Structure formats: structure tokens, C-alpha cells
Amino acid sequence: MTKRILVVGTRQSQLALTQTGQVIASLEKLCQEHGLPFAFEIRKILTKGDRILDVTLSKVGGKGLFVKEIEQAMLDKEIDLAVHSMKDMPSELPEGLINGAIPIRVEPRDALISREGLSLEELPHGAKVGTSSLRRSSQLRAIRPDLRLESLRGNIDSRLRKLETEGFDAIILAAAGLKRMGWEDRITSLLPVDVCLPAVGQGALGLECREDDAELRHLLSLYNDRVTSLTVTAERRFLAVLNGGCQVPIGAYAVWNGMNGGNSPAGAGSITLTGMVGDPDGSLILKETLTGEDPASLGEKVANKLILQGADRILAAARE
Structure with missing residues (x-):
């Protein structure tokens, strides 16, 4: 053949x-x-x-x-x-x-890689932290406004090198990339989703x-993978309604709760989606969590809830 x-x-x-x-x-x-x-x-x-x-x-x-x-x-x-x-x-x-x-999705969370093995809470006042993501920096500024957040671009291996060569106390990377490379041992700690909501589809x-x-x-x-497909669909629909990209601080994470015995679309069971839109300086973080059965409808509902809270104004200002 x-x-x-x-x-x-x-x-x-x-x-x-x-x-x-x-x-x-x-x-x-x-x-x-x-x-x-x-x-x-x-x-x-x-x-x-x-x-x-x-x-x-x-x-x-x-x-x-x-x-x-x-x-x-x-x-x-x-x-x-x-x-x-x-x-x-x-x-x-x-x-x-x-x-x-x-x-099937691997680890969706962000990873903190610290030069001295310190957690986010343990980093000293004014510590220099590298990230290329507005989503991460917005959420980190909300809980640690003292940190010096500086841009960190490049491939995963070059970012790890910059931790040692450019005076960073810590850097933030997607844990999934480290896991796929077999470099989990570099991770100091995983950032909980209630501290730093992942990017849409991360992992x-x-x-x-x-x-x-x-x-x-x-x-x-x-x-x-059916479950990953359903949860990521909810996250991506959320992103589509908000018309988001790299230049605006948006995060979302959906969890599949299993079948609930109802007549859910595509046998989806129940999905819980949390969405986030943040001001780039961390002064305002909007979050909403809803549970539903249809992933696309759920993504739209969470996005529209945030729009009612002013997410569209934050995103318009961030784009400008």
C-alpha cells in the first residue's frame, strides 16, 4: 500500500x-x-x-x-x-x-522559576521578575505591586538562560512547555489559578x-480528546467574544465536571469556566465564574458578564 x-x-x-x-x-x-x-x-x-x-x-x-x-x-x-x-x-x-x-491537555498553570528557590510570596520586596505576558503581569501586580516586572522574550531555553545572566530573581513560564521538554525539575512552584489564571488554551x-x-x-x-476539546472550546469562545489577543490581559480556564444526567449538548456534562480581564497595571482585575452544559454558550455568558462589569473599556484602553 x-x-x-x-x-x-x-x-x-x-x-x-x-x-x-x-x-x-x-x-x-x-x-x-x-x-x-x-x-x-x-x-x-x-x-x-x-x-x-x-x-x-x-x-x-x-x-x-x-x-x-x-x-x-x-x-x-x-x-x-x-x-x-x-x-x-x-x-x-x-x-x-x-x-x-x-x-489531552497537560498542566495548564503558569510556573514560577526562582533563582533562589523562593515562592512568589517569599520573593524579596522589589524582586526582578521576567515575563512576556500582559496577562501574567496584570495578575502579579494585583497581588505583588512591589515586584519589578520586566519583559522576557525568546524561546523557553533562552528564557531559562536569561534567569541566570540578566539579573532576574524569578521568571514565569507556562508549565506545559517545561513538562513537554522534560524540565519539570526547574519549576520552583506552580501558580494557583486563583492567583494567576492561565491563558486561553494553555497546556x-x-x-x-x-x-x-x-x-x-x-x-x-x-x-x-473530548474533554479537552469541550473545555478549550468554552475558553476560546470567551476569547472570541472579547476579541482578545496578546496585547490585552485576558485569561480563562474551564474545568469539566463530568456527566450530570441531563440532556446536555453533545453529552458535554457540566463545565465550569472562569474568565478574567485585567488592567495592565493590576489596579483592576475582573473575574467571573459560571457553570453550564454548552461550551460555546458558556464562553459567551462569562464574556458578556465581564463586559457588563466594564471589561470592554479596559480592553479598549489596553489596545490603545
């Missing part, structure tokens, strides 16, 4: 290549189990977000900083499939492309493909 070679597009970072390799290994196993005739080839693609490293993400602006060039390659049929960190994906995909699978991967590729969509359906 002639195998179809699927070209998998990915960013060039060590983390992106590692998680793409892990995904391909899982897909190869599914191909063997189900007798599917696919082989895989990796194509590295440089994105705008990877080219511009001397400016904070909020100032680079625009959505899809880490995915746009990859999506264009897919639309041009240069690649068949892309492996993204879900938190990098805009809430709306280009026409003709879909998320074919969202595999999850998105496998994007062309909508009309029925063969590939069948394979990806076997890899999709």
Missing part, C-alpha cells in the same frame, strides 16, 4: 519541534492500530513572532503572531497539518482551516488542517 506523506508544519523552536515530534509519534501509533496509510515529514516555518524578539508581545500587536505563516503554507498546500500551542491560536481561524484535534495543543481533507480529518478525530 502506498503511503500518503503528510507534511507537518511547525515553528522552529526546540519546544515546538519537541511537541511536534511527540504528536507525530502518537499519530504513527494510531496509523498502525487502525491500518491507516500515512507517513510524516516535518517542515520548519519561521513566524513573525519568532522573528521579532526585541519587542514585548503586546507591542508587536496583531493576532496569530506565531501561526499566520504556518496557516498560509497550509492554505497554499505546502503543508497538510500544523501543530500549535493552543494559546497561540487566534479565536477565529481562516476560512478553509479547522482544528482537527485537540489532544493544550491544536492540530490544524484543511477543512476539505477528509482522510486527515478521520485520523485526527481518533487523536482528539
Whole structure:
């Protein structure tokens, strides 16, 4: 049987290549189990977000900083499939492309990596903390306004090096990336979600493909994790209503509570979603938590609740 070679597009970072390799290994196993005739080839693609490293993400602006060039390659049929960190994906995909699978989520929380092994509470007054994220800095300023928060860009390995070379007392990274790289031992502590709500989709991967590729969509359906897909859908709908991107402080995290015996859409059971919009300086943090059965409807309700509290004004000011 002639195998179809699927070209998998990915960013060039060590983390992106590692998680793409892990995904391909899982897909190869599914191909063997189900007798599917696919082989895989990796194509590295440089994105705008990877080219511009001397400016904070909020100032680079625009959505899809880490995915746009990859999506264009897919639309041009240069690649068949892309492996993204879900938190990098805009809430709306280009026409003709879909998320074919969202595999099981790993750790969604943010990790504190401290040079002296200190927790967030133990960091000295005025400690220098590195992060590239307005979402993180907004929430950290709300509880530790004394911290000196400074921009930290680059790949995960270069950020860890900067902890040692650029005088940071601590840095904040997504725990999922450290876990996928096998570097969990670098984590000093995980930030509780009530202290620092994660980015939308953090800890999850998105496998994007062309909508009309029925063969590939069948394979990806076997890899999709239903619970992760439902909870991330709620978070992404929340983001879409707020029209958010890297330049505004937005966080969301959904938890699946299991089946409740009702006639829930798609047998979703109950989902609890917490959404956050914060002022960049941490002076105002708006949060709302609701439980519902339909993920998209739940995301809309949480977003609209925050809009009633003034989230739209905070986001408009942050964008300006």
C-alpha cells in the first residue's frame, strides 16, 4: 500500500519541534492500530513572532503572531497539518482551516522559576521578575505591586538562560512547555489559578488542517480528546467574544465536571469556566465564574458578564 506523506508544519523552536515530534509519534501509533496509510515529514516555518524578539508581545500587536505563516503554507498546500500551542491560536481561524484535534491537555498553570528557590510570596520586596505576558503581569501586580516586572522574550531555553545572566530573581513560564521538554525539575512552584489564571488554551495543543481533507480529518478525530476539546472550546469562545489577543490581559480556564444526567449538548456534562480581564497595571482585575452544559454558550455568558462589569473599556484602553 502506498503511503500518503503528510507534511507537518511547525515553528522552529526546540519546544515546538519537541511537541511536534511527540504528536507525530502518537499519530504513527494510531496509523498502525487502525491500518491507516500515512507517513510524516516535518517542515520548519519561521513566524513573525519568532522573528521579532526585541519587542514585548503586546507591542508587536496583531493576532496569530506565531501561526499566520504556518496557516498560509497550509492554505497554499505546502503543508497538510500544523501543530500549535493552543494559546497561540487566534479565536477565529481562516476560512478553509479547522482544528482537527485537540489532544489531552497537560498542566495548564503558569510556573514560577526562582533563582533562589523562593515562592512568589517569599520573593524579596522589589524582586526582578521576567515575563512576556500582559496577562501574567496584570495578575502579579494585583497581588505583588512591589515586584519589578520586566519583559522576557525568546524561546523557553533562552528564557531559562536569561534567569541566570540578566539579573532576574524569578521568571514565569507556562508549565506545559517545561513538562513537554522534560524540565519539570526547574519549576520552583506552580501558580494557583486563583492567583494567576492561565491563558486561553494553555497546556493544550491544536492540530490544524484543511477543512476539505477528509482522510486527515478521520485520523485526527481518533487523536482528539473530548474533554479537552469541550473545555478549550468554552475558553476560546470567551476569547472570541472579547476579541482578545496578546496585547490585552485576558485569561480563562474551564474545568469539566463530568456527566450530570441531563440532556446536555453533545453529552458535554457540566463545565465550569472562569474568565478574567485585567488592567495592565493590576489596579483592576475582573473575574467571573459560571457553570453550564454548552461550551460555546458558556464562553459567551462569562464574556458578556465581564463586559457588563466594564471589561470592554479596559480592553479598549489596553489596545490603545
